[in-house]
Amino acid sequence: MEIVEQEVTRLDGIHEAIERYAVDRLRTIAKHEAYTKELEQERLNAVGWHEKNDLTEKLVEHGHHSPRKYLHEFTQQASPYFGILGIHDNDKRIGKKEYLIGNQTLMDGQRVAIVDWRKAEITGPFYEGYDIGEEYELTIRGVEREGVITRRDKVAISRKALTRIETPSEVYELRGGEWHKNGSACESTADTKERTEDHRMVDSIAALISPEQFRAITKQREGVVVINGAAGAGKTTVALHRLSFLMFDAPEKYRPERCIVLMFNRVLRDYVKQSSDTLLGPVRVDTYSAWSLTALAALGVHSLKTSFDDPFGAQKKSSLMPALLAKYVKETSKIEPVTDLWRFLMQEYVVSTLFQDSGETFRREAERKFEAKERVLSFSDISILLRLAQLRRPAGTVVLGALNAYDHIVVDEAQDLSSLELRTIVAATSPARSLTICADEKQQILSFLDSQGFSSVMAQLHSQGLEKENLTVSYRCPKEIVDLAAQVSGRKVDASRAHAGVVEFHATKTSTESMAKMRQLVEALVQAAPGSLTGVICKKKADIKALHAALAGVRGLHPEGEISFSPGVQVIHAHAIKGVEFSHVILYNPSSYDYRQTDPDRNLLYVAITRACKSLHIVHHQPLAKGLV
């Protein structure tokens, strides 16, 4: 197979180039550092202050050109590239050329041996779905280029060895030490997780990015980009790759220390950790709640205690809150921030707007806290306090980490943030208001949020030039689950890229029988694929204990209350599973009593069933929720 021989030879050449680069890099660094030492010695020996000053200036200037800043270590030895793009350019000086595309640029002397996938002006045709022989028009470094695409192949290199070549028409694969033509479909991210026994989000899917995802990733460099799409369409993946692209494309504009990724909860934050480390390096990835506390500290509000209890949490997340707060700030002057918050909540117009009947208890509570200078706040209070503290600052004030300061913010699962929370995030970005917002209104699961909140903020951002990208293809779930999800949510999704999977219903007569069935299913799944992760999902937190008891002793059962992404079995309630995924999902008794005909319940059921990458088992002893039958 000629193509295999060619590619093996090419890879050998790249390995040699990697070694040359490493040697050259260390040599250049050593030379630079030796000269630094020489200058330091000269400065030490210098007698006159004039001479000392000159040498200090020279040292500073020399420091600016440290090769450590631009000659980065090449870290992709095991799998240096994943794509080959061939062009035949009309410009005879360029002519026929092949680019290798990988996760990091590799220089071989003055020649670029591997192009970073984020160099979109070159890699665009690789991602944008060009056919072989199709004409292209590109602008590379301001120069118009025209020609035809001659090659667009994917390769897999594992532990430095070529294992697969995928051309638009053929797949060559190394199996059992022999190369075969017409190999199988490429490994799914679910299979990768099972093989590596790590069920956090896979670090980079740069090799797999689809044309619509590439467009969203490289979309308009400034302003707000909203990534919409069904569960498993790659919203979070695209958002992380997008920030990675922005920081690569314009490092002076998107500085890692001035970018942040805000996730829905700690489970999701831990789930994306591996991926965000690879793609974003030192960028902070945190929950909204954790960030809001640090933002308040940056605004000078310290010594707060937080509490999860708040009987009025829902009212405080009302979409009417931003207007109330704006009125209050206009009519009152600044006092100590926490006292300011209680005073705001005591206002007659606040109480009468938030409560249709009597808000007496609410008002009395706010008055008591005002008098007592209370420092214990619920997370709903925290977001009001943060917005209040932002609004109290003169327009245009920059406060690092809190106000008019971030170069870019990624917000995941934004549909479940209140309008006030979203406003605190928007206000924290620099005036360019550069944000990537992932949202799917069919996954809004917080019953206490009124849905106008999210749409009102989107409408406001729309008037400021928001761009929407809709991801239409589902990658996570098999076709059978995509179909069931469409039945539950009432939304059709493109399942053309979906693999085959399993949806099975198991009806029993009693909860005891259901528990026994769950155990039987879990044991079979763990035994069949020890590297897999099975999610046992229930609606009520109270069921977790009973399920743990029923599964006691099953191999790989994660301890109760501890979320882990290692292989085994995780019992978890439906509100904690947003954004994450499991090889298999077993849904415990999704009855019509637990999942009623309300939007949040329907959405919660949709979220639960779309967590499965391979199979979904529904075990029930009560009538099933609508949509499942």
Ligand SMILES: Nc1ncnc2c1ncn2[C@@H]1O[C@H](COP(=O)(O)OP(=O)(O)OP(=O)(O)O)[C@@H](O)[C@H]1O
């Ligand atoms: N182009 C692609 N090819 C193959 N797999 C992909 C692609 N894009 C994303 N994936 C995989 O699909 C899965 C779902 O991606 P992701 O979690 O980003 O989707 P999402 O839209 O954020 O889902 P949810 O709405 O449930 O949070 C992940 O395992 C991801 O690695």
